[in-house]
Structures are given as C-alpha cells and as structure tokens.
Amino acid sequence: MDDASRDGGQCEAQLQALKQELCLLQSDLAAAGLPIEAIADVASPAGVRCLREVLCRQLTLVEAQIAEHTTELTQTNQALRESEEKFRTVTEASPACIYVIQDGCYVFANEAAFKSTGYSRDEILGRPFTDLVHPDFRARMVAYAEAYLTGKSAPERYEMQFLTKYGECRWGDFIPRAITFDGRPAILVIVFDITERKQADEALKISERRFHELAELAPVGIFLGDAYGNVTYVNQRWSEITGWPQEQGMGLGWMAGIYPDDRAYVIQGQERSFFEKKEVRLEYRYLTPDHILKWIVVNVRPLLDAQGTLTAFIGTVLDITENKKAEARVQQLLRSVEQWAAEMDATITAIADGVIINGPDIEVIRINRAAEEILGYTPELETLPFRERFTHLKVELPDGRRLTLEEMPPSRALRGETIHNMVLAFTPTGKTTRWVSLSAAPIPASDGTILGAVSTLSDITALRELQQRQEDLLHIVSHDLRVPLTVIHGHIQLIEEALNSRGIDGGLALSTSTIERNTRRMNLMIQDLVDMARLEGHQFTLQLKDIMLQTYIPDLLTRLRDILPMHRVSTDLPPDLPPARADYDRLERILLNLLTNAFKYSAAETPVHIRAVQHGNEILIAISDQGCGIAPKDLPHLFQRFFRVEGERKAEGLGLGLYITKLLVEAQGGHIWVESVVGQGSTFSFTLPVAGE
Secondary structure: OHHHHHHHHHHHHHHHHHHHHHHHHHHHHHHOOOOHHHHHHHOOHHHHHHHHHHHHHHHHHHHHHHHHHHHHHHHHHHHHHHHHHHHHHHHHHOOOEEEEEEOOEEEEEOHHHHHHHOOOHHHHOOOEHHHHEOHHHHHHHHHHHHHHHHOOOOOOOEEEEEEOOOOOEEEEEEEEEEEEEOOEEEEEEEEEEOHHHHHHHHHHHHHHHHHHHHHHHOOOEEEEEEOOOOEEEEOHHHHHHHOOOHHHHOEOHHHHHEOHHHHHHHHHHHHHHHHHOOOEEEEEEEEOOOOOEEEEEEEEEEEEOOOOOEEEEEEEEEEOHHHHHHHHHHHHHHHHHHHHHHHHHHHHHHOOOEEEEEOOOOOEEEEOHHHHHHHOOOHHHHOOOHHHHHOOEEEEOOOOOEOOHHHOHHHHHHOOOOEEEEEEEEEEOOOOOEEEEEEEEEEEOOOOOEEEEEEEEEEOHHHHHHHHHHHHHHHHHHHHHHHHHHHHHHHHHHHHHHHHHHOOOOHHHHHHHHHHHHHHHHHHHHHHHHHHHHHHOOOOOOOEEEEOHHHHHHHHHHHOOOOOOHHHEEEEOOOOOOOEEEEHHHHHHHHHHHHHHHHHOOOOOOOEEEEEEEEOOEEEEEEEOOOOOOOOOOHHHOOOOOOOOOOOOOOOOOOOHHHHHHHHHHHOOOOEEEEEEOOOEEEEEEEEEEOOO
C-alpha cells in the first residue's frame, strides 16, 4: 500500500513538470511575437523543420510518458486499493492485536485490539499510545518507538504489560516494525496476549520452587530426568546417599557409581520402565567415590502427557545398607533361633524332669514325655484343652488343701510371678499320688508383655518318702536322744547342788561342770541337725509379717543382753526405713547366729556394728566386726554344710550355723554374702524384701 502511493505521486509530479516546460516554451514564442507558423516564415526552411521536428518529438515523448505514467498510476491505485483491502481483511481476521502508531498516537487498531483492551474504536484511535502501556514499561516503550523511527538499534520482540479499560494488567508479546502509513513514518505493532501463558509459567515456577524446596527437605534422594534418560535434577539428599556431588548426578554421570555387576540389571530396569511406561523398583549396589559400597532402592516413574507420550521421569533413592545388614543379622539370628529351637526341643525331650510351656491363655504349647508321665496323661486327655485336663487332676498342698487352676504356678507365672520349688501332690484320676516339685516363670517380651509361662516338674515321690523316713528319724533323734540328755542334765544339776551343800570342791565339781557343758553342746548340735534337715526338706512354714527393724533389733538386743555382750553392739537404723517382710522368729535366729559369730571371732570389747538401709525393693542388713577376718580361700566355702573356719580360738559345733542362716534368708526371699579382710574384720550382709513389694 505505501510503495504504490509513492510511485503514483512521482508520475503525477513528472507530468506536471513536462506540462510546465511546454507552457513556458509556448509563452516565450508568443512573447516574441513568433508563433510556430511565423517562425517558419522568417527562418530558414531547414531550421524551421528542425525546430518543428524537435518540438513534435518532444511533445510525442511527453504525451507517451504521460500516458505511461497515467497507466502506472491507474494500476498503482488499483493495487493500493487491493492492498488496503487485503490489509484490513488480514488485520480484522487476525487473533493478534494490531496497532499503527503515528506521531505518538494510535491511528489504526483491529477488532482483536478492541476486544483485548475493552476500548471502542473511538476510544483508541487518536489516543496516546502510552495510555495503554503499564506505567512500569512506558519509558522503555517510548525509547523503543523513537529507536524504530530513527533506525537505531532496538529489540525486535519483547514482553510488556498493557492495561485494559477496566484497569486489568495483562501481558503482551510485542512485535514492532517501522512502516510508512498514509505517506508518513509510522510503527506497526503486533501484540499477542500471553497473560494465560505468563500465569501458567509463574504457576509452574512456583510449583517448581515448591518442588525443589520439598525435595531438599525430603529424607530420600530425588531425581528428575528427560525422555532420553538424562538426569536434569538431583537433590542434596541424593548426593548424601551416593557420596557423589550433585553435578555428577546430571546427564548420565549418575551411572558411574553403579556397581559393575549390577549395571546391566539397572539399564534393563530403566528401559523396561520407559518401554512399558510403568513404575519400576530397582534394588542394587552403588559405589561412592571413596569406595564405600552401599545398597540402594530406586523407584523410577515415567511422566506422560495427555496423549500418553513419555516426556520425563521422576525417581527416589533410599539407602538400605543398614537394612541389608539388619536382614543379614536377622537371617543369622533366624538360623541361630532355628538351631536353638532344635536344641531346646531335643533338650526338653531328653531331660528327665517334666517341662511344660504354656501360652498366654494357659494353653499347652509344648510338653515333654516326662511331664506327660508325671501328670498321667492319656491319648484321650491330650486332645482336651488344658483347663479340662486339670479337672482330671487332684492337686493338693502338703497340708492337704486342694488348689484351683488359678492358684497353680503356671497361672501365677502368667500374672508375672516366679515360683520356685512348690511342693504339690498330684493324683490323676484312677492313678496313685505323685509328689512333685513345681517351678514356673513368665516368658516376657521386650516390652514387658507376658508371652507365656514355662514350668518344670520334678517327681520327688521317692524323695518325699525318704524325707518322711528322715522326719521319723529326726523325731527319734530330737525326742529319744533329748530325753536321756535332759535326764543327765537334771541329775548333774542335782549332783552339783549336793556337792555345793556339802562344801565339796575340786576335781569332782570340775567334772560335773564339764558334763553339763557338753550336754548343752550336744543338745545344740541335735537342734542344728534337726533344723538343717527340716530346712532342706522344706518341712517348715513361714509366718511372714511386716517388721519394723527400728524397734525389732533394739528389742532383740535387750532380750539377749543377759547371755551375750550386747553392750559391744551399736546400730544405725534410719527412722524412715520401711518395714521388712520376714518371719519374726526365724529373723531372730539369723541375727543371733551372725552376732554370735561376730562375738566369737573378734577380741573382747571390740565393737560390733549393725546397719540397715533400703536398696530398691530390698532392705540390706549388715553386721560388722573388727575380728581376725577370713582368709580369701575360705570365703567361697563359708556357707557350705559342715564347713568351719579356724580362728583365734578353737571352733566348736558341726559347722551348720552359717549354712542354716543362708537357708533361712533364702526361704524369706533374700540372699546373703560376706566381705572380709584378714586382720581387719568381717561384714556379713543379707537382704529381706520390703513389705508390700
């Protein structure tokens, strides 16, 4: 449209110039009074002809030029009209906004521009172009416009924000060009509305930023890649797991750490994921730069577009090295457990004592043949639940009281108790009574939950019969031997009284004193033997009570001061000491034995100290002396039967005092030990349960 207008104007100008020259020539001839015909009269014929020919040729040439330019002008105007029509058709049909800016104002805008800005034709045309440009971009737009009009360097395309009639800011992709419009310089601007794209780009940037932030905080390694298998992003955790810098993870560099023997497996897995367009899980070995071999688990998921075409992939990396080690340890433990279970099964089967393992509902999980024989199990009974089997047993204590299932050691063990050597009489239906020593303990889990109970049964029927015979023998010893000793002791006292009344002294009095002392000693030895036998055979009962040691021990010392040098004894008994759970009389026997030992093996008038203190759910009682002490070689044997330590004075008795003391302490739920330094003294300590524990 612009070139045609320019050519038409030039033709018109040339035509006008020729006409002016012709007119000037005619004017000059006329002013001289010499018309063309007259010139022929006054001039030479040749000159006239020449002038005439020149003028004719010139006139013909001018007319031809005029005709040519007239035709060109007609064609140009036609092309101009067609070009303008095409321009308007194209601009109106274009989805892009098209503006023409001339002298700083809009002189043309298409329909898309009106729709995009909300302005009408009259509101845009003639308006300064900066009115529709966002204030942040106006200065830049003015500078660009000046550069386009003056031929200076300026961007051929740029993005800016423009304003709509309603104050909305939208993004446009601007493509400017310098043109001539209506014969004058102008700027043609094509604007594509890219607001939605910018919003999508911004949303994508925000999404990517959030993804990267989350990825950097994730406890697993994360990576992204393109459709060709090249990694485009790895997070910091990936670098920490693999040991490689993040730059190494880009492209195909991540493959450098794959353990050589696993490389083919990894490549095949990735190809399978891409080909099948499905997520795959790969578990393989990875070698860090410092040659540390790790086990990792990699999950790779292909990312598909709406048409199902693979566009990218995302994956995670998890270090399972410790898990692998744990699995190996678990497998080793399983093999050990299997071996242990086999050994235990063989052991349970082989041992002579009965073994029963009960589940949490007291059901029998395992029972060996010895236990079945003791309990009189038959094939019919073995098919019954344990509770029904129990109804076929009559279980009694030594005193004849019958026990219920809830009172049985396995039931108590399932409630957390541990029972040692409970003597019971089992009488299966239709069979003879068997005496059994039954022990039971809970099977705890690591969290304290009771998983079951294990019980052991020892058939002590023969031992019980032996104990009965022993009891009979003890009865004979304690009764039939003590009666003569009592008679001897009585007669010696009568003899001593008679000798004293007659004033007889000397060897005879010494003999009676010796007889009396040895009679008393024999009586004590008989008592020790009886006590030992009863304690070992559990043929005694405890009367457990709550005892306040702060009053019990001082009262005991007061009662014994006539027979023992209690003035040597000092005590340390805290006032806040809780009560102990013990048998009143047997605690007195324990203290008396230990005090007697302290007096016997320490010099006269040296102090003896009694101390009591609470340790957790036990009370510790210690008796210390400053005697000769005990040799280290004797300490392990001190609480054995018939063992005697030779001290400064000759030991008397059977050597059962400390042995009986140990049995009495353990029967009350405690334990006893000794610490001694030769030449400095000894400390005997024992414990008792705290009342209520």
